[in-house]
Amino acid sequence: MTSSERRASFGNATEVFRKALTSLLIGAIAYAITNLTHQPQIWAITLSIFIAGVVLVVQFLVTFEERLKETSSVVKQHSTTIDQRSEQQSDTIKRLVERRFSEIHTVSELFGLIEESVLSNDIVIELLRNAADIDPTSPLCHAFAEAEIRRMSQFLRELNQGDATYNGEDRDWLLTLARNAHSSIDATSLPAVDAGAKGWDDGFWESDLGNRYLEAQRDAVQRGVNIRRVFVAREEDTAAYRSFLRMCQRQIGLNIKVRVLSPDEIPQTLRNVMIDFILFDGIVSYEVTPAVTVGTNVHPAIVNTRVVLRPEKVRQNAEHFEELWSAARPVRVDSSPEAAAS
Incomplete structure (x- = not known):
């Protein structure tokens, strides 16, 4: 038995003893009073015992009522606590169910958008x-x-708005567009973007990305895509740089239509708006912005790359390309650089 249990047992025994002592004291007083009234002894004892018993019962009834009130109060407190906890649990479950239903609604809405999207559901x-x-x-x-x-x-999100920008030189967009083109690829090639520090021989077309891009164009030609490219280069440069001629020969060998345009021959209306761009299927414009280079023998750097879907901008670039293509001359690659440039 623990100390608290011993104290409780001792307290109960003390309370019972007190009640019994009080009953005996009241019974004694009643016995004394009946003796003063000269009642028969049997009646005096009986009345004393009766009064003492009544007093004892009344004390136990009072104690019982007090205990009942205490028990009722404790039960009420517990009931209140249980109600509060039950209400909290109910609110928690309600919020959880509402959140789950909201998530289910969101998922259903997303799957509905997937079904409506032009992208493959898989x-x-x-x-x-x-x-x-x-x-x-x-x-x-x-x-x-x-x-x-x-x-x-x-x-x-940017593509949906008609204009997506990548800071620096892109790789994935260019290859993905070339691999998925269906009808045409019309491109310009400017020295500020595609040439290297020493000219065309260490530029874009000799890089890993340039080679992979050419492979993607070769595959595109084989599936029926018409590819045209206008190189902007000075005639004396094309005659001097055999690498430029080899590059043109390689692309012509892939059935890519190649023309060259001297900067002096660029139409007057395009000289201030000339940019390096590629049109895929006439609906996507891939544009590259070069950085300003300071000094010589500096490899060109790319500031940003843009994919433009806005119809007015794509249409404008398509018109510019047709002007450049008409002004440019076909490249003939013969045995000598001079013949190739003629």
Whole structure:
């Protein structure tokens, strides 16, 4: 038995003793009073015992009522606590259910958008599944994947607005557009973008990206895509740089239509708005903005790359390309550079 239990037992015994002592005292007083009235002894004892018993019962009834009130108060407190907890749990469950229904509604809405989208449903669902399978125990992998998804989301939003921008030189957009073109690729090639520090021989077309781009164009030609390219270069440069002629010969060998245009022959209306751009299927304009170079033998740098879908801008570039194509001359690659440039 613990100390608290011993104290409680002792307290109960003391209370019973007090009640019994009080009853005996009242019974004694009643016995004394009946003796003073000269009642028979049997009546005096009986009345004393009766009064003492009544007093004892009344004391126990009073104690019982007090205990009943205490019990009622405790039960009421517990009931209030249970009600509060039940209400809190009910609110929690209600919020949880509402959130789940909201998530289900969001998911249903998203799947509805996927069904309505022109994109392949399987690709979008595959993206969601792959995102869900990312290892949650690798913080770096999780953060990297989340950043890439956020970047892709921003790209799709910008594309939907008609103009997406990539800071620096792009790689993936160019190759993806070339691999998915259906009818035509019309491109300009400016020295400020595609030439190198030493001219055309160490420029874009000799880089890994340039080679992969040519491979994508070769595949495009094989599936029926018409490719035209206008190189902007000075005639004396084309005659001097055999690398330029080899580059043209390589592209002509892939059935790419190539023409060259001297900067002096650029139409007057285009000289102040001349940019490096590529038109894919006449609906997407891929534009490159070069950085300003200071000094000689400096390799060109790219400030940003843009993919433009706005019809008025695409139409404007298409008109500019037709003007440049008409003003340019075909490149004939013969045995000598001079013949090639003639």
